[in-house]
Amino acid sequence: MSSDESRKDGATGGDDPVALRRAFLGAGVGVSVGLLAGRGWTQSDPARERPKEGDLLVRADSPNPVPLKPDDLEPGALQIMAWPMDPAAKVVRDGSRLNKVLLLRLDPATLGETTAARAAAGVVAYSAICPHTGCEVVSWVSERQVLECPCHNSQYDPKGGARVVAGPSPRGLAALPLRLTDGQLTVAHSFVGRVGIQQL
Numbered sequence: 001m002s003s004d005e006s007r008k009d010g011a012t013g014g015d016d017p018v019a020l021r022r023a024f025l026g027a028g029v030g031v032s033v034g035l036l037a038g039r040g041w042t043q044s045d046p047a048r049e050r051p052k053e054g055d056l057l058v059r060a061d062s063p064n065p066v067p068l069k070p071d072d073l074e075p076g077a078l079q080i081m082a083w084p085m086d087p088a089a090k091v092v093r094d095g096s097r098l099n100k101v102l103l104l105r106l107d108p109a110t111l112g113e114t115t116a117a118r119a120a121a122g123v124v125a126y127s128a129i130c131p132h133t134g135c136e137v138v139s140w141v142s143e144r145q146v147l148e149c150p151c152h153n154s155q156y157d158p159k160g161g162a163r164v165v166a167g168p169s170p171r172g173l174a175a176l177p178l179r180l181t182d183g184q185l186t187v188a189h190s191f192v193g194r195v196g197i198q199q200l
């Protein structure tokens with residue numbers, strides 16, 4: 001996906017029905033028929049479907065979709081970006097940037113109670129999309145142990161549910177609960193919290 005396409009996806013909230021409805025109205029398209037047709041197409045494309053329970057995770061920067069294990073992440077190091085993958089069909093869900101997640105491996109003893117329940121062997125997963133204006137949260141401030149978005153410096157506490165600790169972001173990052181299956185990082189539940197930018 002190109003950066004322009006990526007930006008557009010994040011700016012409209014991806015599959016968000018309100019954003020889609022606005023888009024159709026703005027284009028002068030009939031509301032009901034157009035909206036239903038658009039939703040139907042999106043939901044039939046597994047690469048655009050949101051992460052599901054049982055999905056595996058693969059590196060976003062590798063053409064080789066090998067399922068990730070906790071030992072693939074260095075404890076306390078910079079987060080890596082990943083896509084969910086349907087384990088049966090081997091479909092990588094990279095058709096929407098709103099599916100991109102960041103993975104971070106932390107000391108399990110330092111995690112808050114809710115975060116610990118969503119972690120697997122100390123690995124936590126959050127939406128990679130900053131809720132402020134949709135940049136990717138690619139920075140890690142190791143001395144403060146916080147995730148940072150480089151666009152306007154919003155910071156998130158990965159040990160505390162990725163709540164906002166600094167910057168203009170209106171809310172924390174959506175969490176993706178994990179578990180282990182045969183030693184592989186596996187999605188335990190769909191996103192908890194809203195993915196994408198703030199809608200007006």
Ligand code: FES
Nearest residue numbers: 130132133149152
């Ligand atoms: S887009 Fe992340 S802080 Fe503005």
